[in-house]
Amino acid sequence: MEQLVLDDVLAQIRTALEENDLATASSVIEALRPADQAEIFADLDDHQQTALLPQINPADAADIIEELYDEEAAELAVQLPLSTLVRIVDEMEPDEAADLLDDLKPEQAQEVLARLEAAHQVKHLIDYPDDTAGGLMTSAFLFLQRRWTAAQSIAAIRAWHPDEETIYYLFVTDRLQRLAGLVNLRQLIVADPKTTIAEIMEPDVIYVTPDTDQEHCAELMLRYDLLALPVVDAENKYLLGVITIDDLVDVLQNEASEDIQRLGGTLPLDRAYLDTGILAITGKRIGWLLILFFTATLTGGVMAMFQGTLEAVVALSIFIPLLIGTGGNAGSQTTTTIIRAMAIGDVEWADGWRVFWHELGVGFVLGLGMGIIAFILAMVWVGDLQLALAVGISILCIVTWATSAGSLLPLVVARIGIDPTVVSGPVMSTLVDATGLFIYFTVATTILRL
């Protein structure tokens, strides 16, 4: 829905709430689509949320809770009467319900769980970490038997009235409930009603185990264009649950947005930006800022080392920001390009040397171009041939070095098991600062014979 319309709806609900007209407020919100309901709801004050939620029908309330940030949902849940909370949780997807209960106090979670209709579906999901296949999967799925016919299967689907997301791929199990194959709904409809599932199923199914990392699940679903991914017990291949495409899309969005935050040198936020307190945001940033600060003292150390040189030719200092800035930028360009190539599978560890030579070439060409421009600039600015030569040659060396080193950095850190987005950007600049200055002063002392 368009933003302007949503703003109107929000104003309407706020007015109703101020007049204590909960019935109007809840009927207005119930008429919206889930994503719009959640957006409107998130914009209300905390006490308005707590007052309104019990009045909204449980299915819509469940949708709203599912769309909120985990922390916000848990804070809201704590405020609700137990009976209301139970009614809402019963309408949630089992995987989302498990995530929510996991964020509550253990006593409260137990109380809710004891009263849930679908307790058996939720209970065994609670223990899996949120960012694994076990945490993403739903246990509310229908499985077909190999010996059933297409007609029997369709009858089972009708009787089961499943959720939309879990129906397009139907997984087939053998008598011991082990994963045996996959049929998609289209095949089932197109098939002769008397055909057995065993005849039309695809036996070679891609699956994961509950401890598989969510990023790997997303990669598999993306790579093979899967609408659903089965999760099986590692030992016996029992079918435990199914990850659906809507969960994958959320994972992808979150990972992309977390990567962007990490590239900027900050830990990802856990909740909506404007609801995150100043101290919480500061906490997410100060760690990196301090690490980078102390790394930057290295650069200060290099400056101190060459203080004699600086005292002799103060004009040298004018070019410091230019040189280390350009080096840092060239390095960041390379690391982000390589991180992206690694993410889409274009580049891997085994390509290391090819990547290095490639970037060495790029760095040299870039460095030569930038060096010539810097030389001209220095001649115009300071008018000293030797100084201009020192600046130009330094840029050539720094850019070549930053580019080629920047190509290996993400590959090496990924190899030792660190997310390369974390060490890119700021770390790269800080490291290039110190080495770049060292190169500059060395070249300058040589050429200027200091």
Place this chain on the structure above:
Amino acid sequence: MEQLVLDDVLAQIRTALEENDLATASSVIEALRPADQAEIFADLDDHQQTALLPQINPADAADIIEELYDEEAAELAVQLPLSTLVRIVDEMEPDEAADLLDDLKPEQAQEVLARLEAAHQVKHLIDYPDDTAGGLMTSAFLFLQRRWTAAQSIAAIRAWHPDEETIYYLFVTDRLQRLAGLVNLRQLIVADPKTTIAEIMEPDVIYVTPDTDQEHCAELMLRYDLLALPVVDAENKYLLGVITIDDLVDVLQNEASEDIQRLGGTLPLDRAYLDTGILAITGKRIGWLLILFFTATLTGGVMAMFQGTLEAVVALSIFIPLLIGTGGNAGSQTTTTIIRAMAIGDVEWADGWRVFWHELGVGFVLGLGMGIIAFILAMVWVGDLQLALAVGISILCIVTWATSAGSLLPLVVARIGIDPTVVSGPVMSTLVDATGLFIYFTVATTILRL
């Protein structure tokens, strides 16, 4: 499939190709899943690709071409005999076929089009830009009529044997072929066979027009958890095509990876990294590097302005990298956080002032902490109280300034229509460099009474 297995398969195919055994090579590749086929295929040399592709059955060849980068696919297509190319293009999804033909020379595209079986489905897609709804949509879809019964509709689906992606959402049209509603396959199966489509369809359908930007399409599908999005004629609401979830996932991945590259200050690559030449990569980077270089001369200008100060107290220069580095890092942290909050809809233009005050608070707390640490560091390092005070106060001011300015930058540039990822990272650092130095020298000359 695991990487090691794929490497084995690649070696097997290479051996077969060296022995000119095209039959073995093609049967090995045909046994793989499409994504694996494409990965293996992309690793072969150009002449091997050209020799092998005509031997692979057209449906698999079409999958391979669809998975390649656009430029690579076009280069390969040019090498193929016309009859082979026509057979392959006929197996491609109409939207992918249109993209490929659009990348060929007009004469060649015309020749292929003239011989295609599905020419009518492809022809009208060619003119839409790749990054719009028109470029993403497929025209191979089935639409239902309102007066049909569920049983009739299922019979139509069986007769049509559609592709997997286009079947889960079925769009309903009225007699004039205008979009009238949506039925999903699950509703169709669960419904009484005699119910008419008009009774079960959802009449309020979210749709786009052909010129809608692909990012907006992705946002809508994500927000409302849609598996398919109909594209209609802006004037008459004629149903023109359907965008499916697999296309959306590709868009999301590309946008995320392009954002990451832009944050690093480089234009996104058009093809696989290792296949992109050194000069092409240089071309993607030199523009930004030059812009940032000339912006950095501003910083050099500030240094030149305060050369007298620097000559008087050379020790001041030791702290320059530390100060401007910390300012740049603090600014990047803020811009990336805000860019992410904007991307997921947490923050928009109207929140500008709230965001600014929020970040002013964060910046002050961060700056205070970093300032105290910097003061202690400077006391230990240089042992001059006034200098240490100048450094500490400068850090406080620079971090507060970089953080609060960094919060508005993405909002302002997005407002004037520029992608905020482009101006974040490097631009932020470069701007903070100059202003940070100015702050430092001003504070230092005041405290040290220079």
